[in-house]
Amino acid sequence: MDVASLTRELVSIPSHDGPDCDESAAGEFVAAWLREHTDATVTRDDHGNVLARKRGGDGGESLALVGHHDVVPPDESQVDAGGAYVVDERDGRLSGRGTADMKGSLAAAILAFRDADAPGNGELVFASFAGEERGGVGCRAAIDEGFAPDYAVVGEGSTGYSATGVTDVAVAHKGRRGSTVVAEGAAAHASEPEAGENAIYRATDAVDIVRDLDFPTTEVLGHDLRGSVAVTEIDGGSSWNVIPEECEVTVDERTVPDERAPLERVEAIEGVSWRVDQDLPPMACGDAAFADAVLDAAADAQDARPEHVVKPHATDAGWLAAAGTDCVVVGAAEPGEAHTAEESVSVAVLERCRRIYESVATSWLG
Template sequence: MDVADLTRELVSIPSHEDETAAGDFVESWLREQTAAAVERDEDGNVFARVGEGETTLALAGHHDVVPPDDSQVDADGSYVVERRDGRLYGRGTADMKGCVAAAMCALRDVDPAALGCELVFVSFVAEEAGCLGSEAAVDDGFAPDYAVVGEGSTGYSAAGVTDVAVAHKGRRGSTITAHGTAAHASEPESGENAIYRASDAVDVVRDLEFPSTDVMGHEVAGSVAVTEIDGGSAWNVVPERCEVTVDERTVPGERAPIERVEELPGVEWTVDQDLPPMACEDAAFADLVLGVAADSQDGTPEHVVKPHATDAGNLARAGTDCVVVGAAEPGEAHTADESVSLDVLERCYRIYRSVAERL
């Protein structure tokens, strides 16, 4: 079974509400088709290990997907998968069952005796729910020395070129809650208007400087934005509560000081989600992967920065030096016409296998 056929099999399995069946397929295939030591942890993450050595390299991905568009589901509930014009169409083709399949085939085809490291394939659960599977794995002690994460890195420097991402932003989502005292709107002076207090907090957020840093000569710039506001109970009541949602794109080593809003009376700040950013700190590893990527295609790949969080953030938190190399191009994932280039999937297979053999 080649990468295209394996991708088709894996993509056809629904995994937006429950990824158990997809995990079962990955686990069974690895047990049947490889000589790896395969295990499934209590969270549903699937691991497969071959080779020996003091250094560990992980080929990492995830087998859950976002909910499909109606056009991507058959009447029996299975996912529609179509092959045309050199591409495979269907929910999860680009994000990211295609590169999970490429990594599975790479693990199958390497010669364990020729490896200078332990090679670990891992497919995490619940990436789309906030990278929960990789978070649990890291908390349980999973910390390879190096990792190639198969999220999209194609088309960043030039169309069709598979680049090597050496950093990505994280996301910290938080809520500012302003408390006041309710009163009749005809006598506003007898209460404390929570919306006014929330407006003062919004002004604080608006004036914050965006965090930024440098990774291997590339600027990684974050952002902070108020994205939702909710307050008040009736047109004639001074509101006693108002909530403001803040989206921050974090960068390695830097955070915006949003906690300053708590210096205002009646205002508190809580963090709802904190997906770590990633920065590769081993330039030699990043250069090795870039060299492999260059040897695997006609284009000239570059080190690039991704704008959004992946499982690489949790791995980096554990001390793993990560890069992101994958087939998905900007704008392909999470769409009604999601697709992936079959040629680029084969390219990713070659990159994954070659990195393992050269490390």
């Protein structure tokens, strides 16, 4: 089976989280395929994760090819009248929900895992996680239960960063910390504002603090990584003639390894508190030799010259890196493709990624 055919099969399986769908069928398909086409040890855990292992002799290191089989809910145009996902192929590209993020690269990793020999020592692992689009719940559960490869190639998008059509190697990515600033006051009639405490005023004082914060920065293998902090929503007040007693401000922070903006400073304002709602960790590869080896494999698989790059958004590589795995990100998706009604992926780039994954599996564990 070639990568286009396997991608089509994977994409055709609905696997978003919603009242009319779950991702279990996609995980079952991946596990069954691996059992039929490889001699690896294949398991599917209680969280929906699929793990396959090829073991060599004692000692040695472990390398994982990592992806996920869940997707975000499809656009209406990506579903037929019967509720099945639509997959089209035109001009060398496959289109449909999940083609870019990330069932195409998942198919490439499955085939690379199938074709790679078992290492002489150590272990080659394939992992397809559930719930990546829900905050990495599958990856986090696997880590909690002992999933701890030494190295990982995560198949999220890295194509088109240094130049159009070039599949690069991401050695770092940003994380995301979403938080809420809550300002509390005391209600009063608006005709007597001094009788209350205006929560919106307290919230805007907090916004001024957020606006003046420096963005977090760091360096990863010679590459500068700069985060950001931005107020994205504000909600307060109950009526035009009532001094507001509560106001909430949403803050989006793009984090970098080992750095966070000091958002807790807003709590110096009377009546203001701050809570973290989501914290997706950033990723930084700490092993330059591994990053270079993957870059060599990427260079051998294409005529263009790939580069080490950084990604602007979080992936499961962040959870793995936080648990001690040295990660890089290599995948077929291009910037702006994921989660769109026009989502698509190049078949030629999927073939390229399959070659990169197999080459890394063979050379790094050889």
